[in-house]
Amino acid sequence: MLPNYEYKLLEIRETISTLLHDMLLLSQQALEAFVNKDSYAYVSIRTKINTLKVVTDHIDTKIIQVIALFGPEANELRDLIVYLKITSEIDRILYSTDKYCKRFSNHIAEEYDFNSFNNTIITLHKTTLNTIQYIYDFFIDVEHTCAHSLYRKVLTEESINDDIFSLIEKDFLLLIMSHSPHSMKYINVLATLRNYERIADRGVSIASLLLYAQNGGELQLRK
Numbered sequence: 545m546l547p548n549y550e551y552k553l554l555e556i557r558e559t560i561s562t563l564l565h566d567m568l569l570l571s572q573q574a575l576e577a578f579v580n581k582d583s584y585a586y587v588s589i590r591t592k593i594n595t596l597k598v599v600t601d602h603i604d605t606k607i608i609q610v611i612a613l614f615g616p617e618a619n620e621l622r623d624l625i626v627y628l629k630i631t632s633e634i635d636r637i638l639y640s641t642d643k644y645c646k647r648f649s650n651h652i653a654e655e656y657d658f659n660s661f662n663n664t665i666i667t668l669h670k671t672t673l674n675t676i677q678y679i680y681d682f683f684i685d686v687e688h689t690c691a692h693s694l695y696r697k698v699l700t701e702e703s704i705n706d707d708i709f710s711l712i713e714k715d716f717l718l719l720i721m722s723h724s725p726h727s728m729k730y731i732n733v734l735a736t737l738r739n740y741e742r743i744a745d746r747g748v749s750i751a752s753l754l755l756y757a758q759n760g761g762e763l764q765l766r767k
Contacts, residue, residue: 549614556606556627561683563599563634566592568676570641574740575669578648581658586649593642600631600638607631619760626757630750637676637746640739647736656729664712665737671705672740675747682754691751691758698744698751705744712737 570589577585607628610616616624651658658665675698682694716734720727 549610549616549620552606552610552614553620553623556603556610556624557683557686559599559603559606560627560630561680563596563603564676564680564683566596566599567634567637568673568680570596571669571673571676574641574645575666575673577645578658578665578669581652583649583652586645586652589645590642593638593645596638597635600635603631604628622760623757626753629753633746633750633753637743640742640746644736644739647732647739651729651733651736654729656733657726658733661712661715664708664715668705668708668712668737668740671701671708672743672747675701675705675744679747679750679754691755695748695751695755698747702744702748705741709737709741 570592573585573589576582577589607624611621611624678694678697678701682689682691713734716730719730
């Protein structure tokens with residue numbers, strides 16, 4: 545049987561892993577909602593997000609209890625602090641996803657035309673989906689997975705994500721500058737997509753935290 549502290553730590557990791565799995569499903573559903581222009585699906589996603597926010601609070605409470613009960617030192621304490629910071633990043637991802645879904649549901653209800661941007665927006669979704677997938681895969685087997693490899697893969701997805709958003713931003717700005725009658729709609733959609741683009745940044749922060757937990761050194765986080 546595992547010592548009580550190690551059991552508690554394993555329990556925390558498994559809870560985070562389950563949370564990431566649920567976030568992965570939400571990311572897949574958000575992509576499907578965009579492809580199908582399904583405003584009701586966005587409402588469903590937002591309801592699930594509220595449930596996941598409760599889970600992050602529960603994880604934080606567990607971590608604080610373990611620190612108080614066992615007084616872990618050095619590497620053990622570093623892992624717990626990293627997990628505490630990861631739940632903060634997850635909260636930011638959930639916030640961005642919630643805001644994105646709320647706004648995009650409104651765009652669909654107002655019959656915005658996305659046809660000319662479908663492919664680039666879908667690609668933006670897929671980079672976000674890949675980022676969460678990589679982090680989830682890491683948590684399935686934390687002890688035997690290389691954090692350097694995770695960081696490189698997440699950083700690559702974030703770079704693609706940035707490039708895709710820059711293309712979308714450029715195209716939208718050209719339309720706005722052409723004094724299109726839909727300029728305000730383009731501005732609104734661009735602001736909405738910016739919320740989703742930020743998720744990949746949060747993914748890089750999580751990968752940085754896991755790299756720090758596994759190897760120590762200097763912690764670098766995205767602002």
